[in-house]
Amino acid sequence: MPPRFFVDCPLHASGELSLPPAAARHVQVLRLQPGSAITLFDGSGADWQAEVLAMGRSEVRVQLHARQIVQRELAQQVTLALAMPANDRMDGLVEKATELGVAAIQPLMSERSVLRLAGERAEKKQAHWQGVAVAACEQSGRSVVPTIAPVQTLAAWLAALPPLGAGQRRWLLSPTAAQPLQQLAAVEATQTLVLSGPEGGLSPAEEQAARGQGFLAAQLGPRILRADTAPLAVLACLALS
Template identity: 70%
Template sequence: MPSRLHVDTPLQTGVTLLLPPSAARHAQVLRLQPGAELTLFNGLGGEWAATVTRMGRSEVEVMIGAHDNVERELPQAITLALAMPANDRMDFLVEKATELGVAAIQPLMSERSVLRLAAERAEKKINHWQGVAIAACEQSGRTRVPRIAPVRTLAQWLAGLEMPAGDQRRWLLSPTAARPLPELFQQAGTGTIVLSGPEGGLSPAEEDVARARGFEAATLGPRILRADTAPLAALAWLGLQTS
């Protein structure tokens, strides 16, 4: 199977293209040679066959071939809004959520969050996580790259949300006063936002504010799942129901 590379540039059949630096480095690491076949995608849908025509010290030239308008996305857009877990667990979460088909990820800081980011450090993390998502798309065959939104506090994010339209589900993962996912899924909807808390969970006051913004409490069962497990479990379940 040809290697898949993401290129953040317009693509057109029959055009010769110098790969952007990140994609060129990837091609060189793979030790590709002229004549090697590639699959390129730019995150806007579909993918292109391509052939390496020249390998330089720092440049890789390719000829873009036929476009395949393939779609491997979930039938409905799912956004994960989550209080960022500590250490490197956010990298793992972004990678696996991308593989499972998430459309967007909103990193949040809540009252009980351990990881707190601001200013330049937050921007660097967002860029890093966007790169993790791109790499996961290259591996998993996705042709659309999920957006990693800027870091916000939960209070700021909830205050900026409009009240949901009739076709949007909003679920709050909570172990208390919650309904099972299969029961909530019976409600009609073409898109879903899943809100998940940090290691210590959301505070009662935060849950109340979320409910006021249209979120319904959802349970994943009798066990307490980790902050980096619960949103992935919900996403996997949703993906199986909608595929």
């Protein structure tokens, strides 16, 4: 299978194209040569078959060929809203969630969050995680890149949520006073919003605030999963349903 590269510009029609810097670097790192086959995608849901025409010191020119619509997305849109786990676990969570088909990720800070970001540092982390999602799409064959939203506090995010619409559901991952996930997943929906807490869990007040916004408490089983494991378990369940 030809290597896949994301390009951050729209691909419209067959013809020659000078690759954007990021994609050009990837082609050069792989030491591809003129005549090499590659696949390009711009996040719109299609793959483009292409061929390397010329390699320069900083420029890579390619010839676009056939456009192919691909369907590798989940049957429903799943958004993960999660209190960011500490250390580098957020990187792995974004990567694996992208592979499993997440549509969007909302990084949050809750009362018990260890990782706290603001200002330029938060913006840099958001851009970094968006890059992690792009790389996971290149590897997994997805042609739609999940959106990594700006970091927010849980309180501000909950307050800004619109009312629930038709075909939408909201789940709060909680080990107490919760329905089994399999029971909740039996109800069909087109959009699912999953809220997951940090290492120490959400506070009782935060859980109550989430319930006030239409979240139903969901339980994943008798074991307590890590903050970076629980949302992935939900995604895996929905991907296989």
